[in-house]
Amino acid sequence: MKSIFFCSLFMCAFGIGNGQNFANQGDSLMNKGLLVPALEKYSIALAQNPFPEISYKIASAYALLWTAQARDSAFSYLNQALKNDSTLKALYDPTYLSLIEDQRWKKIENSQLRKYEATNGPIENKTFALQLFRMIIKDQGFMYVGNIERKKYMQNGGYFGTPAIFPILAMEEKNMIENKEQLVKLLDINGWPTASSVTEYAAAGAALIINHTTYEIRSKYFPMLEKAFKQGEAQPLRYAKMRDRLLMEEGKEQLFGTQWKFVNSKRVPHPIEEPEYVDKRRSEIGLGPLSVYLKERFDIEWKVDQKL
Template identity: 25%
Template sequence: MKKLLAYFFVVINIGLMQSQTYKSYVVKGDSCYNIKNYKASVGFYEKAFKIEHKVSSDLYNAACSAAQNHDDKKAFKWLDLSIDNGFENIAHIKIDRDLESLRSKKEWQKTIDKLQKKMDSMSVNYDKPLQAELLAIYTEDQQVRHKYMKVYKEKGAGAKEVDSVGNIMLEKDSLNLIKVMKILDERGWVGKDVVGAQANQTLFLVIQHSDLKYQQKYMPMMRDAVKKGNAKASSLALLEDRVALREDRKQIYGSQISMIPGSKAFVLPLEDPDNVDKRRAEVGLGPIADYVRKWNIVWNVEEYKKELPELEKISNQKKAK
């Protein structure tokens, strides 16, 4: 019996080590992607996928790095595996700028057709007109944001082009909000069983991008939807953080980042930083250190607590402008 127990402990420990190694490679792959070192990013993803290749979001992100590295073969292979392992976001894949170089390749249409066939088989009982409406809203919401970020990176804050695209974004947000409010008021927070996962996520995106009064109005509805399985707890967490800061409270999950021009990026005022990862895990969010790395922030909770008064001062100055 002792030998048997020892065997099980060895197996468990090996499994934990592999899981941790896989995660570390994925984190490194993401980090290299963020600094546009796509070759290194692909290398780390390759190492991760030798351990396992079952997480659709990791496979999709790897495909984006491969496409940016002009490695079409790996990009299509990982997109294919991503679809096999649950990727469903057909609206996003069609507009993702990272995959732009793949769209002229013959394999592209095969990939889209495979995903569309999967979505069609899943959506037999969906409300098709409502799904189509929400997917169209999703595409419009994300396209203008991709354009805004591209111009922002190229021209910098304060440029006329940035302000111009920003105004277009605000106009589209207002129009999309009217459509989504009508759906919410008439149908409630429709779940993915009615419109599919991506169309369902559109409801959150539009409310997340709306003014505070609308966020306050629909947040209770979203909380109820989470309890019923009709919305994601992780998305609700992002909305709760944004509302908290707008109400001059500290955020709970650390999802909101300041990007003040001329200043380093930082996590906006956060309640109880010591236990943020515990709260994030409860709603399905990963460690804050992994999350903030996208903004080249190195998370150190003790340093953050020391800097928090100054960060709050900068945050308040930003609000006053």
Template identity: 25%
Template sequence: MNKIALVIFALFLALTGECSGQQFGADYAARVGRADSLFQAKQYRESGELFNRAFAGNGGVGYLHHRYTAVSAWAMVHEADSAFYHLFRIIERVQYDELDKVLADSTLHNLRADPRWEKAIGLIKGNKDLKEAKYDRRLIAVLDSVFASDQKYRLTVYDTINKYGMDSPEVHDINTRIIKADSINIGIVTNILDTHGWPGPEVIATHGNTLFLVLQHSDIPTQLKYLPVMRDAVKRGAAQNSSLALLEDRVALGQGRCQIYGSQIGLDEKTNRYYVLPVSDPIQVDQRRKEAGLEPLKEYAAHWKIVWKPETYRQDLKQLLGEEALEKYDCFQKQNGKKNRLR
């Protein structure tokens, strides 16, 4: 039995919009990295000053999340002019609309007595209302229900296995409920995809992840049918590349190929031990994961108490599962009497 890795991926934040073609160089990266570290160390003034230098040295532009941290840094040292400069910049240039985040952010507390605060909040709310006016509320409500159904029993699987064992009636009952829910949800999601294509965030907000999750839990023919749809959605910015990577891995394994990104996790029922399912070229997997927007495999695998050792991975997997069980995967198959060393 394989445990499907469910992770929530953050959307990669866009440029502040001053110049969408801007090339961000090593100096910018080094400065904002240091500025972030100073902020975490509560050296707020030094952080704000370094963010300012990073933006100035980069043609006046920066990434949205860096600009927002600069707002927080200056607010924490009561430098309202600098804080509002950065805040109004993202409000006006990228239509910043995260109203709930701003209202709940304790680092901005020192700005609230300033008359500019109400103006900023009004503009953020206006941006939020403008964006949400395009939402398909009916579709969002449907996907909300689908997500709740998809996750309801999966969230209990890990603890139930640890408590009662893989072959227990309790785990069998959960699996039965999951299969039933998946059957219903797959029908709903494929109907949405057939009718609307893959709707973007301007239509369904962040609920594109629900479409992906349901496809992850569908059978291989369904995944193969809609994989090109998701690939196109990623190109359009309607779906996340990190999510696509997981679906690519799922399809690869289902076709007897080794996964590319190491996202799929297996469970050895004899030892109750989790392991990374067959992955191509384990030495280079972190580079592929980085390009897809995924964390290093060592960090990802640790969620299942797996110690990731790329140098010994293939041999360790053979010892765990046996060579015969691995022969069905292309990167473990023999070619001309030798192991395939290209994967």
């Protein structure tokens, strides 16, 4: 009896480990833009290890294929993945850009909001939150393709790997323009979205989107973001990014080190005011060391001795 039990336990562990191996292979292929081979690996992983996380990855890969048949599959797997999920992560996941105009997306939104509120309490301004979530997806929705091609751009000495990237960049710009126009209207009606009124995720999205507009718009609405931040209603990083960007655009040195540029094909931070005190300033607003942030986010090596 014991041998049967241990054999079953071994087989279960082997299946989980093997399934995870296929999932990791799928992730690697996804990172290279190889969606169909990634789906093949994910499907094997799911058969061996039917976890919601793998169904979610399959849904994302299908959504990125942008065909009607792929959308059907994306919704099918996404519904499986979210069956016991009470988070809102799917509602601002940019891989689902191809799904948000489909009527089935509204059902996903309503279902996740209902489950989230049952666990976390009511969202004060659900309509505003949903509008912001969709704008986040529109803002970031072409980043998957764009980032893959930008890597090739760097590897190819300043040339994209395919001319197909240019209409993608044009659609990305169109979405950002539409977001800008919609967000300005919403801010004038609702004021700055706070974490307590639309959730922290949606509020962070407003700062993300407005940071992709113009200096005139950023400088007009930054005081609203700053007020929300000082009241504990906005993320420190979103505040820091907009503050730094405005300073940079005004020809001044940044304070928190969030803005970078390319120099000789390498990322480097824009000039920082008193860089030896940057970690002190970051700590005062709730951010960690700059060297860690730059390395983890942008693979930038930055070493300046810090003073307290």
